Amino acid sequence: MYVEIFVKQFWWVFLLIALWTLPWKAVALWKAARRNERGWFVALLLINTMGLLEIFYIFVLTKQANTNNTTTHG
Numbered sequence: 207m208y209v210e211i212f213v214k215q216f217w218w219v220f221l222l223i224a225l226w227t228l229p230w231k232a233v234a235l236w237k238a239a240r241r242n243e244r245g246w247f248v249a250l251l252l253i254n255t256m257g258l259l260e261i262f263y264i265f266v267l268t269k270q271a272n273t274n275n276t277t278t279h280g
Contacts, residue, residue, distance in 0.1 A: 238250055
């Protein structure tokens, strides 16, 4: 009963969360697929952290891997 009232009153919060999360999730999934990282792809697909895990993956892990690749390949 309380959940129904909450959802009816704050439906816009769920919409904002979805609009925030979907672009981050899409970019992170695309990067994981391009890098052939199946474990990260599945984790990013199944775990919903409202964009936090996706942002971490995009800006930290992919950047670290890119700097490691450039230092080893010249």
